[in-house]
Each structure stands twice: as C-alpha cells, then as structure tokens.
Amino acid sequence: MFVTKKKVNGKDYYYLQKSIREGNKIKSECIAYLGKDKEEADKRAAEIIEKIKKEEWRVKDMGDGEENKENMVNENKKEEKSKLSIDEKASSIFTIEELTTFCKRKGFVYPSAEIYGGLAGFWDFGPLGVELKNNLKREWWKYHVYQREDIAGIDGSIITNPKVWKASGHADNFTDVYVKCKKCKKPSKIDKKDIGKVKCECDGEYEVIGDFNLMFKTNVGPVETENSLAYLRPETAQLIFADFKFVQENSRLKLPFGIAQIGKSFRNEISPRDFLFRCREFEQMEIEYFIHPEKRKECSYFEELENFELNVYSEEMQKTGKDSVKMKIKDAVEKEIIKLKWHGYWLANETKWFLELGADKNKFRVRQHLSEEKSHYATDTWDLQYKFPFGWQELEGIADRGNFDLSQHEKFSKEDLKIFDEETKTKVLPHVVCEPSLGVERAFLVFMFDAYNFDEKRQNIVLKLNPKLAPIKAAVFPIVKQPEYNKLAEDIVRDLRKEFNVVYDKSGSIGRRYARNDEAGTIACITVDEQSLKDKTITLRDRDTAEQVRVKIPELKEIMRKVINEGSSILEFGKKVSTRVK
Known part of the structure; x- marks a missing residue:
C-alpha cells in the first residue's frame, strides 16, 4: 500500500x-x-x-x-x-470548511462582527446570503401556506411570558450533559446514556461538569428581579400552542389543520460547529399539524403522495445493521414500517419541497428514531436527513406529539383550549400528529452544497441554484464603456428591477463579469452590444450551459418570468449565437 x-x-x-x-x-x-x-x-x-x-x-x-x-x-x-x-x-x-470560505468570499455568510474576532455560533448573512435566505423562506411559505387551504400562519414574539417555558418543560428539562475532555480540555455535550461509554476524538476521557440549560436568560424592565426573568425562545413551536385557540377561531379552520411560523430561535449550545449547521442563533420554518384524536388513522391527503418514493431507514434496519431501502410511501405504511399515513404523507411532502427546488434526491433519507431516543411524549418520530460531507444529519423532525403540549398549556394557564368539532358536534383537545420543523440555515446548506459546481471548461465555480432561489436573477453588461451603451443598459436594468433583483456591472472584462455572476448563481447575463443599438436586441446568456441567444429587449421581462416561475430554459426563447467568450 x-x-x-x-x-x-x-x-x-x-x-x-x-x-x-x-x-x-x-x-x-x-x-x-x-x-x-x-x-x-x-x-x-x-x-x-x-x-x-x-x-x-x-x-x-x-x-x-x-x-x-x-x-x-x-x-x-x-x-x-x-x-x-x-x-x-x-x-x-467539497468540505464544510471550503463552503465556509466560499460563502465568506462571495458575500453569502460572514462570522458575526468578525472585526472584533466574531462570536462562536453566530453568523451574519451578506448581500447574496440574505437574498438566498429570503427566497428560501418565501418558497417554503408559498408551498406550505399559500398553496394549501388547511394551514394558517402566525409570527410569534421572541420573548414571551416565562410561564410558557415552565409549562412546556423547557425551564426545567431543556438541558445537555456538559463534559470536558481531561486530555485536550475541549468542552462538549453527550447524551446521559453515553456517560462513561464514549471518549473525546483525541481519545481522552470525559469529565462530567453537570447539566446545562440551553435557554438564554434575559430580564424585562429596568430592574433585575426574580419576576423580571425571561428567556429568548429556544423554539418556535410553543407560541403556536399558546395562541392555538385564537388562531383557530380567527382563521375558521376545521380539523385537520396546521399552523405555520417562520422565526428566530436561540440555544446556548455548548459546542456550536459545522458552520451554519449548529448555531446559537438560528431560524426555523415550522408547522404544528392538528387532528381529531379519534381520527389518527384517517389522512385525506395520503393518496396524493402514496406513490412518492423515499429512502427509508427504519429502527429495525438500524438495529440489524441493514442499509436503508427505497420504497413507495404506500408500501412503507402497508408493511407498518411507517405507522401512520399522516407521517408517510408529511415525510414525502417535505422531501418533495426540497426536490422541486433542485436538491439531489440521492442525498435524502428518512430515519426512524430508536425507541430509546424518542421524546417522552412522542409515540413515533422520523427525521428527514441529508448526506452532508460530515455524514447523514437531521434536517427536520416529524414527530407525533399527541396532546402533550396543549394539555400542558391548558393545565398551567387554567384556560380551556378545546375546540368545537363541527363533524362530531363535540369539544375536543386536538392531537399534534406531525410537526415538520426545518432549520432555515440547514436548508441553506443543502441548496449550497447541491448547487456548487466547478466547471472544467470555464475553470470557475458555477452555482447552479434553482431560479426561484437564485439571489440575483439577471446581470446587465454594456460591452464597451460608451454613453450610448451605458444608457441602454441602464434602461434595461431600471425596467427589470420593477420585478427582479438585477445587478448592473460595467467593470472588468466580459469574461471576468461572467465568472463573477456564475459564482453568485445569477440566472442570466444580458449583454448590450453594437447590434443592440441598431435593432433593440440583446444577447441572453444561460448560466448552466454558458450558451447565448439573441432576444428582443421588450420580451425580456416575460422571458425572465417563465424561466423563474415555470422552469423554462433561456435557450428556447431565441436563436443561439456563437461568442468568443463563454
């Protein structure tokens, strides 16, 4: 060897x-x-x-x-x-370290306040990153809220009455076991079941320091007292439960229905790591889906996705050392690998959202939690996982929470949270059958990893993001620095900016400008040349192929709409032109 x-x-x-x-x-x-x-x-x-x-x-x-x-x-x-x-x-x-470097260089993500040395677990999104992040959230909301009749949205407060966290159990139980390596002194966290069984990566023994509550504490008001104590929320779910009855009454939704929310959460992680994967400040896109407790086996949406194929990794497969198996949702439910149709439906629905936005289907699987790792309230839990360079990791959990949360808030608030069910003419306390909860930053990583591509012919990076997610939709270049070229290019930019995020770039060689925008994931490059002044046409360059077509300027907006919203190819809208620079 x-x-x-x-x-x-x-x-x-x-x-x-x-x-x-x-x-x-x-x-x-x-x-x-x-x-x-x-x-x-x-x-x-x-x-x-x-x-x-x-x-x-x-x-x-x-x-x-x-x-x-x-x-x-x-x-x-x-x-x-x-x-x-x-x-x-x-x-x-392509490692997580290399992605971190690329994101910083291109203006996607920076360490927060790096001029002061940064702060572990906190990141700032730059000009390209904030656009990608906002596009990602917009597409999630459109898919999960606007395109459905059974889900309404809220935007809960980051700081709320601390009794919420007492009722949910976070105030007393939201802890990690804090350990420190005796050899290298590196702090870490482990599961209680692993105390005395696992070692540090340097092969050193762990010393247990104690339990560590992950919630950030703060104080409300000018004087710090016991009564002024509050917390930055560690998750978005609890405000959905606390506001549950108001939302149901205002939206007039009938069971089954869901409540969605996108918002910031904060966890004082002992060891934040892997770039955006585990942060202390992060954003969640979450749904709590409520059903009638006596209709757990009824899922009216199941047939829509029953033939959707998933890479399934059950508890039995894990314990017997078997590999995951691709199977249709209906087969997994019939074989009782996935116990509830609702779980099968939501696992397929969440995977479908990723795939429709261009994620690689071969890097996804659904993993069932082992009996010993399930939360005390969950009868069954599955994770949607993605194969990162550092291994298979959770993107979102699909948990059956029963009525644990609503019953806890009912008990602590002494308010009746039951709702009237029109069909059975009875008051019921709904069960949460699923809570698709996805970290925005983790989704961000998925799309960045899958889009990153080094083009051998061009000898530069091409970020092949889905047009709906791409931070910049078009870049406009005058081919020479002359007033008449600049004027026409600026007119095109002004018109397109009424609908799209467009950049105007007149510095550097045309090849350098193409490369800059390839790395930013810009869908189309528009070049104003000599012919543009004569017949009001421009060359439109496709990011993924570097091929160009000539189209009329008045048609640009409609072409961009079809490319972004309908998935059309730029190359179908005009005659191909040969150019020296790709």
Missing part, C-alpha cells in the same frame, strides 16, 4: 492506494481518502495499514469454516459497493 497525491482545483489531496492484479494488468485501487495535509495523511495511512493488518490476522485465526467464508464474502460485497475511483472521489471533495 502507498500514499498518492492528486491535485484538484489547485489543491493537494492525499489517498491511500494499493496495487491489485486483474489478469495480466496491475491496477491501482483507492483504500481511503487521507486529507489535505501531508504529515496528517502519512499518520492516518499508518493507522489504516496497521488496522488492516490486524484484521487480516483476525481472519486467519477464524479458520475457513463455511460460515466464516460467507461472512467474508458479504464484507467484500459491502466494500466493493462503497468504492469510488480516484477521479470520482476527487471531483466530489
């Missing part, structure tokens, strides 16, 4: 390889990716080689019984399944 170096986009990447014979040929096979630091790569390679040698001795000691042979065949199959060629591995390398 030997270590090799491959240069990708100007950066060095190290791999552990071995030579194998296939017939008369010697072929090199990749064993592991070792990282970008030569010294660290050599160290990791030595560890892997040592581990492989130990495994080979273990296999020899096992003998050659039929059962052992079968086990070895199965292991080899798993290994073959997971192998990638060197080129495939190299082209797919």
Whole structure:
C-alpha cells in the first residue's frame, strides 16, 4: 500500500492506494481518502495499514469454516459497493470548511462582527446570503401556506411570558450533559446514556461538569428581579400552542389543520460547529399539524403522495445493521414500517419541497428514531436527513406529539383550549400528529452544497441554484464603456428591477463579469452590444450551459418570468449565437 497525491482545483489531496492484479494488468485501487495535509495523511495511512493488518490476522485465526467464508464474502460485497475511483472521489471533495470560505468570499455568510474576532455560533448573512435566505423562506411559505387551504400562519414574539417555558418543560428539562475532555480540555455535550461509554476524538476521557440549560436568560424592565426573568425562545413551536385557540377561531379552520411560523430561535449550545449547521442563533420554518384524536388513522391527503418514493431507514434496519431501502410511501405504511399515513404523507411532502427546488434526491433519507431516543411524549418520530460531507444529519423532525403540549398549556394557564368539532358536534383537545420543523440555515446548506459546481471548461465555480432561489436573477453588461451603451443598459436594468433583483456591472472584462455572476448563481447575463443599438436586441446568456441567444429587449421581462416561475430554459426563447467568450 502507498500514499498518492492528486491535485484538484489547485489543491493537494492525499489517498491511500494499493496495487491489485486483474489478469495480466496491475491496477491501482483507492483504500481511503487521507486529507489535505501531508504529515496528517502519512499518520492516518499508518493507522489504516496497521488496522488492516490486524484484521487480516483476525481472519486467519477464524479458520475457513463455511460460515466464516460467507461472512467474508458479504464484507467484500459491502466494500466493493462503497468504492469510488480516484477521479470520482476527487471531483466530489467539497468540505464544510471550503463552503465556509466560499460563502465568506462571495458575500453569502460572514462570522458575526468578525472585526472584533466574531462570536462562536453566530453568523451574519451578506448581500447574496440574505437574498438566498429570503427566497428560501418565501418558497417554503408559498408551498406550505399559500398553496394549501388547511394551514394558517402566525409570527410569534421572541420573548414571551416565562410561564410558557415552565409549562412546556423547557425551564426545567431543556438541558445537555456538559463534559470536558481531561486530555485536550475541549468542552462538549453527550447524551446521559453515553456517560462513561464514549471518549473525546483525541481519545481522552470525559469529565462530567453537570447539566446545562440551553435557554438564554434575559430580564424585562429596568430592574433585575426574580419576576423580571425571561428567556429568548429556544423554539418556535410553543407560541403556536399558546395562541392555538385564537388562531383557530380567527382563521375558521376545521380539523385537520396546521399552523405555520417562520422565526428566530436561540440555544446556548455548548459546542456550536459545522458552520451554519449548529448555531446559537438560528431560524426555523415550522408547522404544528392538528387532528381529531379519534381520527389518527384517517389522512385525506395520503393518496396524493402514496406513490412518492423515499429512502427509508427504519429502527429495525438500524438495529440489524441493514442499509436503508427505497420504497413507495404506500408500501412503507402497508408493511407498518411507517405507522401512520399522516407521517408517510408529511415525510414525502417535505422531501418533495426540497426536490422541486433542485436538491439531489440521492442525498435524502428518512430515519426512524430508536425507541430509546424518542421524546417522552412522542409515540413515533422520523427525521428527514441529508448526506452532508460530515455524514447523514437531521434536517427536520416529524414527530407525533399527541396532546402533550396543549394539555400542558391548558393545565398551567387554567384556560380551556378545546375546540368545537363541527363533524362530531363535540369539544375536543386536538392531537399534534406531525410537526415538520426545518432549520432555515440547514436548508441553506443543502441548496449550497447541491448547487456548487466547478466547471472544467470555464475553470470557475458555477452555482447552479434553482431560479426561484437564485439571489440575483439577471446581470446587465454594456460591452464597451460608451454613453450610448451605458444608457441602454441602464434602461434595461431600471425596467427589470420593477420585478427582479438585477445587478448592473460595467467593470472588468466580459469574461471576468461572467465568472463573477456564475459564482453568485445569477440566472442570466444580458449583454448590450453594437447590434443592440441598431435593432433593440440583446444577447441572453444561460448560466448552466454558458450558451447565448439573441432576444428582443421588450420580451425580456416575460422571458425572465417563465424561466423563474415555470422552469423554462433561456435557450428556447431565441436563436443561439456563437461568442468568443463563454
């Protein structure tokens, strides 16, 4: 076995390889990716080689019984399944650290107040980031609220009566186990069940410091007293429950129905990490969906998505070491892998939202919580997960909360939160059958990872965001710096800005301007040239292909509407033109 170096986009990447014979040929096979630091790569390679040698001795000691042979065949199959060629591995390398650097360089996201050293777990969204974030939230709201008749929205206060958090259990139980490594002194958090069982990544033992409440405390009013204590909300859900009856009466919704909210939440995480994935200040897009307690098995929307295919990872699959399985929602429900049609529907509905906006379907799966990790109030919980470079991680949870929250708020407030059900002519305390709760920042990461693409021909990054999400819809360039070209370009910009976010760029070479906008994810580049002055046409460049067509200026708005709202291709609206610069 030997270590090799491959240069990708100007950066060095190290791999552990071995030579194998296939017939008369010697072929090199990749064993592991070792990282970008030569010294660290050599160290990791030595560890892997040592581990492989130990495994080979273990296999020899096992003998050659039929059962052992079968086990070895199965292991080899798993290994073959997971192998990638060197080129495939190299082209797919894009770490969370590299995304962080890219986002800062292009003005998507910065460390908050970095001139003062920043603050861990807090981030500021720059000019491009705020546009992408707002577009993302707008599309979520449109899909989940405007396009449905069974969901109404609210916008709850960030600071509210602290009794809300007493009723919900957050004031007493919203804690992590705070530990510190005895060796490297790094603070972290672990589950109570893992105390004494897990070690730090440096192989050091953990010292338990104690329970740590994750809520940020503040005081309301000029004097700090026991009665002035308040909290920054750790989640958006509780205001939905506290306002539940008012919202139902005002919106006149009948069961089943949902209440949606987008807003900031705050958690004093012990160890914020992985860029935007785990922050101390973040934003949630959440729905609490209420049903009649006696109609849990009835889902009127199920047939709409019953043939939708999901990558399912059940509790049984996890405990027996099996891989996740792709299956239709109706099959998962019929086999009772997914217990409720409501859960199947919402898991499919949430995945569908991501896919319609261009996310990679192969990077999604739904994972069932193990019995020992479920919340005390939840009868069943599933996570929609995405395969980040740092592993499979939760995007949103689909939990069956029963009537836990409403009954708690009824008990602590001494208010009747039951509503009148027209169909049964009785008052009922609804159950929450699902609470699709998605972090805006995590969704942001999904779309950035899936859109990022290095174009070999252009030799620059192309951010292939869905047109609905793209921060900038069009960029307008006069090809030369002369008054008549500038005047026409400025007129086009003024007209398009009535509907779209458009930039005007007249500095630098045309190729440099194209590259800048490719990296920003700009859908279309509009070039004003000599012919534009003669016949009022411009060249319209498609971001993803770099191909250009010539179209009439008065048609621009309608073309952009169709590209953004209907998914039309820019190339279908005019005759292709050949240009020297792509």
